[in-house]
Amino acid sequence: MSKMLQDELSNYETVIGLEVHVELATKTKIFCGCSTAFGAEPNTQTCPVCTGMPGSLPVLNKQVLEYAIAVGLATDCEITRYAKFDRKNYFYPDNPQNYQISQLYLPICRNGGVEIETEEGGVKTVGIHEIHMEEDAGKLIHDEWEDCSLVDYNRSGVPLIEIVSEPDMRSAEEVIAYLEKLRLIIQYLGASDCKLQEGSMRADVNLSVRKTGAAQFGTRTEMKNLNSFKAIARAIAGETKRQIDLIESGEKVIQETRRWDDTKGESYAMRSKEDAQDYRYFPDPDLVPVAVSEEMLEQIRAKQPEFRNEKMKRYKEEFDIPDYDIEIITGSKHMADLFEAATAICGQPKKVSNWLMGETMRLMKEKETDAQDLSFSPENLAKLIGLADAKVINGSVAKEVFEVMFEEDIDPEQYVEEKGLRTVNDEGALRKTIAEVIAANPRSVEDYRNGKEKAIGFLVGQTMKAMKGKADPGAVNQILREECRK
């Protein structure tokens, strides 16, 4: 970065607020009984309600309300005791009624916030302006060959919550810390899997810049189509620079919606405020107001899970594992669940943690797997630990078995039997093989006898190879040393 550009950037402050859409993990849609399962044949999970047929009426799925309230409680929001749904009117073919049922006037949650850790190691609260419930639209498929557009209404009516933050963030790092925090809270609640790539979590970035110390916010733009944390960071950097350049060259930032193209690394304008639509919001007369009783709130409060901070504290007290491990394991609800379940079965937290921190992390990196997509069961992990403890298999075989388990969640006991991977405990056979190895490698035996400790490693390797890996390396080592000294 040139000196000039650096100076230019440091004279400005970036102000960011986020609108985060989260697809809720309900089995059925928000206003009808259709399935929300992903990946079905187009238009097979539809009914008169979610295709906007004349005369059909919406009925609120209670689970959506419960999830929205649970997220609100976990983010310190006030829960609106008398909430309403409003219609947002706009014409588009993915929207079968040509209005979306959303919440404008009385959203379910308001005035909350989450704490994030800043780069400097401090703690900062990002305010949450509101959380509202709404329905997703269908999916448009443009068929270039046939020159037509097709609509799939399977996604129409899938429940969403939109979490609108205050403009409290000042850098890409803070934005990502906030998103990670939100994601973790929602995953802990089981309210959504929050996958950015698959669109179950979508973030729109509202960004403006102002001279450092200025009291007024600058004109903001809204950026869409951000499918990963990396894309978000790049888009923030790109948009910050674009706005500063505009201001520095005497031009004005226009309030508009922009689409980020991550491959090109630039954004382009979708629509400006001038052609912004008037959505003619009004309360949906087909839905009755949502009255949240104290009893309902209590029930949801009682069902709130143990969140990360509480979990970390408990792990420190209960398990003798390093703080670093605790941080990584609780960084994903699924990983923490795996840890606790496997520990409960085998009673060896340290060993479970080692598998998660070691082989699991290695394979996750290698195979680009998210923690929440780990598919092996805690039962199988506990079995594997049991097999290794009982020396039924040795360490390297255990790793080999784990790798298969990681991919296919096989039962390690069955797999070891089927593949004949049991450690050979027949000392006679082992001694026979060792005798052969010693006979074949007189040079190494000589080296060992002359004090070259390394030579024993080679001989162990040769023996294991001859035993096809199925020997207990400890026993091999011990017998080899005995034999060589003879």
Next chain:
Amino acid sequence: MSITDMTAVEVAAAIRAGKMTAVEAAEAMLARIEEQDKRYNCYVTVDRAGALAQAREVQAKIRAGELTGPLAGVPVAVKDNMCTEGLLTTCSSKILGNFVPAYTAEAVLKLKEAGAVILGKTNMDEFAMGSTTETSAYGVTRNPWNTGHVPGGSSGGSAAAVAAGECCYALGSDTGGSIRQPASYCGVVGMKPTYGTVSRYGLIAYGSSLDQIGPLTKDVTDCAAVLEAIASHDEKDSTSVERQDTDFTSALVEDVKGMRIGIPNDYLGDGLDEEVKAAVLKAAADLEGKGAVVERFDLSLVEYAIPTYYTIAAAEASSNLERFDGIKYGYRTEAYAGLHSMYKKSRSEGFGEEVKRRIMLGSFVLSSGYYDAYYLKALRVKALIKKAFDEAFAKYDVILGPVAPTTAPELGYSLLDPIRMYLGDIYTIAVNLAGLPGISLPCGIDKNGLPIGLQLIGDCFQEKKLIQTAYTYERLRGGFPSGKDQEINSPEPDEKEECRHE
């Protein structure tokens, strides 16, 4: 007695007694429609084959003792804004000219459970927007009492079909008087139940917070029986109410002793035809003679009902009708350049004038900057109107008044001036705004030979008081002529628009 002279309950009794079969009843009605509907145009669609098939099925169930209710086997007509699976449902609009629903409205299902035989779908003002059935894309319906006059609306086809003996009873819907006013114009009984009593699932919405399905019948007994059949708590309709007191036929009791009846002075003021006023006051005096306590009072706020209604109903309609876009079903324009042009042309060509007028009005009152001044203010006035009724019902069991300021106007008269048409709804509209039940029944005939309607309004969930009062009055009044007997008075229609779908 010919089936066309019998009430629904009488027809069902005859079928149960084996004097007639459901198939014979359906055939007689279909023959009647065949013979004279060219004259009245009550139906948009007549489902001859479907009706006969249903009649055979129902007859078998009656014989097997599976269907014993008071409506089993009786032919009915359904307003064309209620979805019927496999049967064209147009809302009398070009935009739904080819729309065949994949499901049946809950109220119609309830009738089917009761053994009703659906003859077809009746004409209406397009999307229920109008008070004369003249805004239909499929031609006007004529008043059987005098074919030079309108039948009222928007459920004009249903009311005229009952009056003309082209069905034993009919379903209508009432958003601002659309059941009660045509019932009044056609000399039949019509009832708008308390909001939430009949499921709206499958009723193509006009003003969702005001719409309610109800019966159009030959007498009060039929009205109670039909309402009993269609009232239900429906989990598919969030605004549906769970009620235990839907045994409406138990209120068919001839007794008004001590019944407190209030007549709003506001309902007897300027604009009310003298003959209508006299007939209504005569009915009140008759009830007083039977022991009712009748009083005049000031209801207040009545003059605000019309602007409030047209703001709220139009706002909701502008949004409800957005789904008719030519994309998924219904009319699509032939030539268009791009999505926007397809929307614009399909809707411009598919909707009629009155519908477009209300969509524009509704879009305006909801638009940014005007929402508070119009829509929100209208909601506040609506709440005040409800409060005024609450105060009235603290003093009275029933409110009595006219249904409409005049009897049925001549064809074409209302179309000249929409505001004049809107003002005709003055006595019916407040009932919808307050969510109350209201019944209309004939109480006289004017010098032109057209029927006059009496309106009784009850507090929420007090349909039984209305039925009891109406039933008592009906017995006092004695038999009332039927529209079909007036044919002799009617001039032949000049021309008949060919519009029937088969």
